[in-house]
């Protein structure tokens with residue numbers, strides 16, 4: 117094994133993975149630089165979720181290597197990968213999966229409470245993120261009393277609350293209307309940039325790549341052809357205001 121370059125927070129080489137015999141990744145190599153927002157774009161079934169799950173240590177690839185901060189992830193035992201996910205990574209996907217009996221702030225604070233942080237500090241951090249994401253006023257409401265966009269932003273707050281080094285966002289806007297989805301992505305991108313958090317965003321909507329610094333494509337589990345120049349330019353443009 118050869119360690120990756122120092123400025124890559126995540127680095128994966130020649131990943132291959134099959135789900136119950138059906139191939140999802142067929143030799144994918146990728147690097148993610150510290151602090152960047154990287155969009156992984158591709159059609160449904162391209163292998164985006166599988167790639168994010170391998171990078172975040174949820175899945176061990178059948179073949180290939182994953183490195184985080186110059187340490188191998190693919191060779192770690194499950195408890196160590198679980199600790200990595202808990203302490204260093206945040207995860208948002210298209211289903212907010214909030215606990216129905218908890219309020220928005222309690223849901224957002226959950227990762228801190230579960231790792232044993234104090235109630236007061238957890239509540240303050242959760243409240244701060246909810247306010248940053250423009251939903252501080254609904255912090256005491258339960259999920260059933262929130263709109264879908266508010267629930268999704270609560271899930272974003274939950275992913276950010278522990279101060280992760282990397283947030284994996286797997287189709288985080290899938291259930292939302294376009295305007296709500298764009299707002300969630302803008303707020304996630306803004307929060308990540310201001311806190312120097314790296315984001316790996318999987319999306320089947322090339323429009324969402326506008327929020328990223330860089331885009332890579334996946335097609336049928338393989339790297340896709342490079343994006344046309346005009347798309348690359350718009351993908352690398354940061355939003356004027358977020």
Ligand SMILES: Nc1ncnc2c1ncn2[C@@H]1O[C@H](COP(=O)(O)OP(=O)(O)OP(=O)(O)O)[C@@H](O)[C@H]1O
Pocket residue numbers: 135136138139140158159160161162163164165166167318320
């Ligand atoms: N748990 C699973 N069991 C069986 N097959 C799976 C499983 N997860 C994914 N697959 C298959 O692996 C391939 C890649 O799926 P994956 O979810 O990684 O792609 P994706 O690009 O994220 O797609 P989508 O945008 O629809 O989520 C698909 O053919 C999918 O049907």
